[in-house]
Amino acid sequence: MKILDWYILKRYIFTFLMMLLLFIPIGITVHLAEKIGKILENEVPFAEVMLYFLDFTIYFAHLLFPLFLFLSVIWFTSKLANNTEVIAFLSSGVSFTRFLRPYLIGAFVVAILSIVLGLYLAPSASEGFNDFSYKYLKKGRTAVENTNVYRQLNDNDIIYVSSFDVKNKIGRNFVFEHFEDNKLVYKIDANNIKYIEEDSIYRLTNYVKRKVGEVNDIIEESKSKDTIFSFDVDDLTPVIYIAETLGYKELNEFIEKEELRGSSNIGRYKLVKYRKWSLPVSVFILTIIAVAVSSIKRRGGMGVNLAVGICIAMVFVFFDKIFGVMAEQSDFPPVIAVWFPNFIFGILALYLLRNAKR
Structure with a gap:
């Protein structure tokens, strides 16, 4: 790898980690402020509270991985563009596709991390997070899948x-x-x-x-x-969140067993399964979109790029949620519900990349 690749890759990883370190404590603080009354009321042991917030961190970091990455790529690439560094790179004879390579290497690293979280760490964190919630924060309520x-x-x-x-x-x-x-x-x-x-x-x-x-x-x-x-x-x-607490092998066995029993919640369980693989793919798609949007120096500066990026992120979340609900509440195929946002935004990524090359 050349100096350009290492320079961008280090900025990619560093900015992403900084984004996590900045937003996760904010999320913990807001969540703690909301739940502190019930935690004190139920006299929850301090060790359990700390373990709960560790589970909270892993659980939500995994869910928001692509969005944190998307905003971090827009942030540091916009800074490169405003400092005319992107123009200098491209003017030196580097093609836009070659300029994109270290971003894709960084996306590969983050995607591997997302897979490890989804297959191994997130299930355990989800179980701890939900068990604590129903034990202390939702006292009087039960995690009942349905009645009758x-x-x-x-x-x-x-x-x-x-x-x-x-x-x-x-x-x-x-x-x-x-x-x-x-x-x-x-x-x-x-x-x-x-x-x-x-x-x-x-x-x-x-x-x-x-x-x-x-x-x-x-x-x-x-x-x-x-x-x-x-x-x-x-x-x-089964409790509502049982699919989120199972490893990939156990989840496949559980889904197979529930299909034989004619469970009405197969759509919800399959959503969890397919998202373990769709999230890493969305990392690549959102990285390409972020680079294509923010590598252009605009009159409004970084603010315009961030505004455009946040709008795209909100639309992505909207598509993901609306199709997820459709799969959970109807016979809409879960595999389409999970992969359709990636398909739509994959087309958008190719379109923006094509225009960025020009």
Whole structure:
């Protein structure tokens, strides 16, 4: 690599890191100011608070990676343009494509970092962030996926709960039905089902088991019944954020299992899966757009470039959110919802790059 490449690459990485160091503390301060009352009210241990904000940092840094990068590239490239350094580079015989190379190398480094965060660090941070939120900040609320959950576990077993309290691991109005050769063999009803984690058992309240006989049914009743089931506690109803807390391999297995059960939330889970790969790609697209927009010296200076960049960033976020909601709430394909913004902005990047070369 030549001096020009190292010069731009160092500015690329340094400005991006500085952007993270500037905005993340601001985000933490605003979030802390909003939640400090509930944290003090619930007397949260200091160690848990610090761990929560570490998870908060990783969680949101991963989500906003492309936007932080986009603004940082516009910032330092605009400074190069205002100092006529870009003109000097291009006037020396360097083509615009050659000028873009160190930016793409920097984008590759950031994309690798985004993949590592998405596959390994972000899932753990998401779990810690959401668990803390529901434990202390959203007290009285539960991370319930939905009510009236009906699930077919396999060819023979079906379960139902009207609601599920994730914090206390309690399901209400529990029903378990076992079939053989399409005939009901027995049915279990209970007002509540509670998972006892220490003993890995389920405790049923007002337990009633009806075995279907050829002539008469056999009924077994008990005020409380401890038993074991073949399903996991998450099978009752996964929490809203469960897909975000799983590693890539576990997420694929979870999606496959949920598809077999006919889950109505497959779109949400697949969005999380596809975004692990769409975010790194968006890093390259937004880098090209940022360079094409900010490498021109304008009469208004850096302010104009930043204004244009912020507008593009807001449109990108709008597309990402609107298509994400469509995939979650309808049958809109998640893969299209995730990749369509990249496709549109990829075309925009090629158009701007073509004009920038001129």
